[in-house]
Amino acid sequence: MGRVRDYRNVLPNYGVRFPRFHKMEVIRKAIDEVENNIQAPRGLVICSALSAVSLAAQGAYDVLKPNGHKTPCSLYFILVGESGVGKSPSMSFFTKAFEEARGEYSSVYNKLRNEWVAGCRMIDAQIKSVQRMVNKKVSRGESTFDEFSLLVKLEGERPSKPKNLRLLYNDSTPEALFLGMYEDACSAGLISAEGSSVLQGRALNDLAKYNSIWSGEAISVDRVSTERFELRDARLTISVMTQHSSIEKFLEQKGGFARGVGFFARVLTMVPESTQGERFIKNGTLSWGYIDSFSNRIKEILLENLIFLYEPKATRKVVEFSDAASRYWIEIYNAIEYEIRDGGRFEKMRDHASKLADNIARVAALLHVFEGFDGDISLSTLECAVDFCFICSEHFESIFMQRSQVEIDAYQLNEWLDRYRDSGRWLIQKNMVRQFCPNRLRNKDILQNALEELSHQGQLSLYKEGNTWNIDLRGD
Structure with missing residues (x-):
């Protein structure tokens, strides 16, 4: 059996942004x-x-x-x-x-419907005329084969109801x-x-x-x-x-x-x-x-x-x-x-x-x-x-599906970070994120877990410069 190709890098990562519909x-x-x-x-x-x-x-x-x-x-x-x-x-x-x-x-449909109603009435009138002839022939014991054929023909000519x-x-x-x-x-x-x-x-x-x-x-x-x-x-x-x-x-x-x-x-x-x-x-x-x-x-x-x-x-x-x-x-x-x-x-x-x-x-x-x-x-x-x-x-x-709280937090954080990506800003200090991100995520441990999850997903990367932690929003 041949080796199965690794498709892991083909699909979009979690947290993909909404398409901007360029050229559309x-x-x-x-x-x-x-x-x-x-x-x-x-x-x-x-x-x-x-x-x-x-x-x-x-x-x-x-x-x-x-x-x-x-x-x-x-x-x-x-x-x-x-x-x-x-x-x-x-x-x-x-x-x-x-x-x-x-x-x-509606004006087109109303015209077609009126024509359909008129057509049906014309067929009904002809059918009634033939039925009277049928009644007379039956009473005299005569054949009604021609009238039967005519009724079949008339029903076939009944117009279809417009849609x-x-x-x-x-x-x-x-x-x-x-x-x-x-x-x-x-x-x-x-x-x-x-x-x-x-x-x-x-x-x-x-x-x-x-x-x-x-x-x-x-x-x-x-x-x-x-x-x-x-x-x-x-x-x-x-x-x-x-x-x-x-x-x-x-x-x-x-x-x-x-x-x-x-x-x-x-x-x-x-x-x-x-x-x-x-x-x-x-x-x-x-x-x-x-x-x-x-x-x-x-x-x-x-x-x-x-x-x-x-x-x-x-x-x-x-x-x-x-x-x-x-x-x-x-x-x-x-x-x-x-x-x-x-x-x-x-x-x-x-x-x-x-x-x-x-x-x-x-x-x-x-x-x-x-x-x-x-x-x-x-x-x-x-x-x-x-x-x-x-x-x-x-x-x-x-x-x-039930996702873990860490995954939910990471998703919400990534959506919030999209505003910086949309403005063309790719580097941001972790402390600034903690100061302005959604309230729940400002907890030190919750924010760290969410950032690590996003880093694992390839949505961003963390690096330290001196004593300051920075976030690269371009990910892997």
């Missing part, structure tokens, strides 16, 4: 604008933006992974934050384009959501900024079906009042923002089952750090030009979805990876697989790890499509997706 002008500027104007946590804002991009693009695009497997580009999110963190306004800014698009399409551009669902039951996707657009978003009703209600009752849709598989839906139906080739984005108490209650009730069937393995998790207490007014006039540009781009992509309302058999465009990006994605895939081993990074999160490379491919495809880049997915776009998804991986671990 539309999404970067919109994220920066919303983050600045409502002063919500950056992680929350990024997830809100990507939820909107997923909902817009999933209906018209798939992604071909470098291993040859084609998959939807839909994303599932669970965001955990306390009341007042900015969940509702953040999501509303990025999703406003969908309601605007539905309103703009509406309904994309957003809040706390709908699975039955109502799936029926809406069957009767209207088969691309939808279960979006809730106050997700306690979703988690505690019936919206997430049928997790196996959500898993199937995530994978692009068909589902059968049984109904009590009418016949069952099959939902094929559907696409779904889920973005649920909730509080810690709600997610904890959900995990107590259904967490084991939800994780056992693989639902949480598919979910990108974010626990954004609250900015409450730091949201000071910087200027009196706020500009929203970049979020308007974001909304316009969402509407452009939605136009590509309209053909699927009229032509159910239309095919989606397929996004592929460049050669350099393909090599890197395969390397990331193999490194994740390597870390599933006993003692590896994902030893206790094998379900999550099994879907991580897939989510990375989806995020990369969405960024590529949204920005309108030419050609295939670039290496830089994929690197951005890798960093983002590994942040979500850390947050998944914080919710579903």
Whole structure:
């Protein structure tokens, strides 16, 4: 048996910073604008933006992974934050384009619906005329074969009901959501900024079906009042923002089952750090030009979805990876697989790890499509997706796995130190960190343990100069 390659240095270290979306002008500027104007946590804002991009693009695009497997580009999110963190306004800014698009399409839909109603009435009138002829012939004992053939022909000519551009669902039951996707657009978003009703209600009752849709598989839906139906080739984005108490209650009730069937393995998790207490007014006039540009781009992509309302058999465009990006994605895939081993990074999160490379491919495809880049997915776009998804991986671990207090302290300290890295300052005295860092970490022993943990992770290095301990934030 050949020697297994050491993949330990391939994956991002713990504490990777949020991507800055360089060269991605539309999404970067919109994220920066919303983050600045409502002063919500950056992680929350990024997830809100990507939820909107997923909902817009999933209906018209798939992604071909470098291993040859084609998959939807839909994303599932669970965001955990306390009341007042900015969940509702953040999501509303990025999703406003969908309601605007539905309103703009309503005149077209109303015209189509009126034509459909008129067409059905014409068919019904002709059927009634034929039925009268049938009644007369039956009473005379004559053959009704010609009338039967005509009735079959008329039923075949009955027009199909037009589909509406309904994309957003809040706390709908699975039955109502799936029926809406069957009767209207088969691309939808279960979006809730106050997700306690979703988690505690019936919206997430049928997790196996959500898993199937995530994978692009068909589902059968049984109904009590009418016949069952099959939902094929559907696409779904889920973005649920909730509080810690709600997610904890959900995990107590259904967490084991939800994780056992693989639902949480598919979910990108974010626990954004609250900015409450730091949201000071910087200027009196706020500009929203970049979020308007974001909304316009969402509407452009939605136009590509309209053909699927009229032509159910239309095919989606397929996004592929460049050669350099393909090599890197395969390397990331193999490194994740390597870390599933006993003692590896994902030893206790094998379900999550099994879907991580897939989510990375989806995020990369969405960024590529949204920005309108030419050609295939670039290496830089994929690197951005890798960093983002590994942040979500850390947050998944914080919710579903128990970390030691030292690891938690180290994570919080590293997030605080990021402000110095962002300003281009890489060297800092340990005493200054102790003086200004978060209160809990100012304890001498707690700070030392957190620094040693970060040094072990390669996030920073410690060195002594004379009697002064210094910290190099560049790490290894």
